Amino acid sequence: MGKLYEQLSKDVRLQEGLKSCINCGTCTAICPAAEFYDYDPRIIAEKVQSKNDTTIEELLKSETIWYCGECMSCKTRCPRGNTPGLIIMALRSLSQDLGHFAESEKGRQQLFLKRTVGEWLLNHGYCLYLEGIGTDLFPEQGPIWDWWQENYKDVMDRMGANYQGEGPGVLRKIPEETMAEVKKIFELTGATERFATIEKYSKLKADEFNLDISDKMPNEYVHSVFTTNSILE
Amino acid sequence: MLQEGKQALWKEYQKEIADNRYFYVRSCVRQNFFPASEATFLKIITEELGKDIYEHPSHTSCSGIGYHTDVIPFETTMTMVARQFALMTEAGYPNLVPSCITSFGLYTEVLDTWHHFPEVEARVREHLRKATGREFEKPANIAHASDIIFKLRNEIAAKAKHKLVNHITGKTLRGVEHIGCHYSKMFPQKGIGGAEYPYVLIGMIEAWGGEVVDYPERRHCCGFGFRQYLVKANRGYSVASSKKKFESMEPYKPDFILTNCPGCPYFLDRWQYAIAEMEGTTYGENGMGIPVLTYEELAGLVLGYDPWDLGLQVHQVSVEPLLDKMGISYNPSSKYVGKNGKFLGVPFKPNTLKVC
Numbered sequence: 066m067g068k069l070y071e072q073l074s075k076d077v078r079l080q081e082g083l084k085s086c087i088n089c090g091t092c093t094a095i096c097p098a099a100e101f102y103d104y105d106p107r108i109i110a111e112k113v114q115s116k117n118d119t120t121i122e123e124l125l126k127s128e129t130i131w132y133c134g135e136c137m138s139c140k141t142r143c144p145r146g147n148t149p150g151l152i153i154m155a156l157r158s159l160s161q162d163l164g165h166f167a168e169s170e171k172g173r174q175q176l177f178l179k180r181t182v183g184e185w186l187l188n189h190g191y192c193l194y195l196e197g198i199g200t201d202l203f204p205e206q207g208p209i210w211d212w213w214q215e216n217y218k219d220v221m222d223r224m225g226a227n228y229q230g231e232g233p234g235v236l237r238k239i240p241e242e243t244m245a246e247v248k249k250i251f252e253l254t255g256a257t258e259r260f261a262t263i264e265k266y267s268k269l270k271a272d273e274f275n276l277d278i279s280d281k282m283p284n285e286y287v288h289s290v291f292t293t294n295s296i297l298e
Numbered sequence: 299m300l301q302e303g304k305q306a307l308w309k310e311y312q313k314e315i316a317d318n319r320y321f322y323v324r325s326c327v328r329q330n331f332f333p334a335s336e337a338t339f340l341k342i343i344t345e346e347l348g349k350d351i352y353e354h355p356s357h358t359s360c361s362g363i364g365y366h367t368d369v370i371p372f373e374t375t376m377t378m379v380a381r382q383f384a385l386m387t388e389a390g391y392p393n394l395v396p397s398c399i400t401s402f403g404l405y406t407e408v409l410d411t412w413h414h415f416p417e418v419e420a421r422v423r424e425h426l427r428k429a430t431g432r433e434f435e436k437p438a439n440i441a442h443a444s445d446i447i448f449k450l451r452n453e454i455a456a457k458a459k460h461k462l463v464n465h466i467t468g469k470t471l472r473g474v475e476h477i478g479c480h481y482s483k484m485f486p487q488k489g490i491g492g493a494e495y496p497y498v499l500i501g502m503i504e505a506w507g508g509e510v511v512d513y514p515e516r517r518h519c520c521g522f523g524f525r526q527y528l529v530k531a532n533r534g535y536s537v538a539s540s541k542k543k544f545e546s547m548e549p550y551k552p553d554f555i556l557t558n559c560p561g562c563p564y565f566l567d568r569w570q571y572a573i574a575e576m577e578g579t580t581y582g583e584n585g586m587g588i589p590v591l592t593y594e595e596l597a598g599l600v601l602g603y604d605p606w607d608l609g610l611q612v613h614q615v616s617v618e619p620l621l622d623k624m625g626i627s628y629n630p631s632s633k634y635v636g637k638n639g640k641f642l643g644v645p646f647k648p649n650t651l652k653v654c
Contacts, residue, residue, distance in 0.1 A: 077372070077411055078372065081411070097518065097519045097521070098523070100538075100542075101534065101538050101539070102535070133523075134524065134535065136479040136480075137484045138479060138483050141483045141484075157368040170531075174531070175367075175369060177528075178525060178528060178529070179369045182363055182364050182369060182528065183370065186361055190359060191326050191329070191358070191359050192326040192359045192362065192363035193327060193330050193363065198330065202530065205533070205569065206568055206614070207572075208646035209612055209614045209645050210614075211645065212634075212642070212643065212644075212646075213612055216642040219636030219637070220612065220636070221333060222637045223606075224333045224607075224612075225333065225338075225607075226333040226337070233353040233354070233355045234353075235329045235333040235336050236329045246381065249429035250374060250377045250378060250381065250429045251374060252429075253428055254371065254373040254376075254425050255371040256369075256374040259371055260369070291529055291530050294531035294532070294534075297534060
């Protein structure tokens with residue numbers, strides 16, 4: 066057994082997700098990602114099952130592991146109780162821990178996700194933050210969203226929200242004591258460390274590409290990882 | 299097959315749904331995009347049906363979107379979930395009611411993990427104790443908010459002001475339903491009807507007078523895919539998935555799409571707009587889209603609530619064709635006003651998609 070497989074198998078999601086794959090391909094048949102990308106969850110299971118370090122390292126540095134949408138349709142259909150989606154989650158975690166995510170175009174997108182979803186959760190208590198989701202980044206939200214964002218306090222009020230208010234309700238302000246608890250949870254359970262690792266390897270890659278990666282958002286590197294799509298070009 | 303045999307089989311596809319004393323945890327997506335749906339759910343459960351439901355002001359996101367974009371480690375997510383359980387324990391409520399399918403799937407996944415790996419549960423309890431000083435008991439019951447509406451669908455039908463029937467022709471309205479992947483694809487025994495016969499939304503549509511139309515891509519993902527939508531470079535995955543569904547449902551001419559998960563109505567609404575603008579293709583009547591509703595919005599319409607109090611004005615696909623069929627009267631001039639009657643201006647109209 067290779068060292069990387071040993072590291073992977075410490076993740077309970079690998080233990081739950083890979084029991085004994087018979088390579089039937091049912092997961093690939095049901096997979097929405099396999100319809101869109103040159104992606105095959107059957108091959109992911111086969112490669113991880115090989116326990117070969119070279120093969121697994123290639124996966125950790127590959128585009129392939131970032132194609133899955135984590136819809137978990139594969140879990141329902143596998144006749145042997147495997148879940149390729151969980152194998153993918155274990156691979157993505159290890160890829161980030163080892164810094165290999167920065168070696169693929171899709172993997173490098175983790176910096177954008179850390180700087181938005183991750184930091185919104187850490188700083189506001191929500192995975193989505195109203196002020197951060199404008200039509201500049203998400204144009205398909207349409208003109209209705211521009212109208213809403215121009216009038217968000219009035220619209221939120223009309224719809225019974227408690228936007229940034231005290232007490233319970235939709236999009237209430239999460240109390241400071243709660244945010245202090247969230248921060249401690251992040252520090253104790255590895256999220257703070259993962260954030261630092263994503264930043265560290267992204268910075269190395271940005272320097273290699275000669276792109277700005279300041280704390281300011283957006284910056285050249287974030288813009289690049291958010292928009293570059295050479296896979297389907 | 300004998301009727302009794304069918305009934306015995308169907309029993310295996312049911313789940314237990316608590317009757318009262320709910321602890322409500324909100325959804326990041328629903329709060330941001332369908333805020334009135336959560337307000338409507340609480341109104342129906344308390345004012346219409348007299349149930350006891352509590353929301354703790356200090357609860358947070360479950361961290362699910364962070365977990366499924368892989369920036370939040372499982373250990374962190376499990377401890378965030380444990381903190382929600384601790385707040386519930388402290389408040390004295392036994393039954394957890396998430397407003398989000400991703401959360402519902404995640405709470406279930408965490409409990410399942412702890413069941414298989416008790417040492418992980420012990421470690422998470424220690425993390426929570428160290429970080430917050432809190433302890434917790436596991437929920438006696440977890441039901442998604444739609445499960446509660448499903449359980450009470452006949453009580454809602456008894457109070458109905460409008461039915462899913464064309465008020466002019468008398469014809470039954472036809473809906474397609476989309477339950478959201480994490481409702482029962484991960485843990486089929488936790489969803490009404492399991493993964494094979496998911497019944498949660500069908501039950502509502504049928505109880506309120508409508509008919510459900512089957513279509514080939516009924517169970518295909520809406521295309522959220524977490525990182526596959528959130529990162530612009532990946533969005534082809536997202537729109538392609540929704541498009542596959544629209545093309546599959548269009549020949550059946552559904553009057554509406556009903557959704558379970560908070561993300562799915564967003565994608566099924568907004569991608570209709572984007573496809574219209576990109577390709578000129580529309581899927582509804584007369585150049586419009588197919589109206590997309592959350593189950594709270596549909597319940598609110600059935601109960602006779604004002605469509606603009608339900609937040610239907612913040613959909614990009616207009617819902618008026620459905621309101622007209624149901625015979626619901628609405629005031630177009632109050633569509634874009636604030637709470638105190640302040641006129642907020644009219645949104646720009648899309649170039650291709652026809653809107654009211």
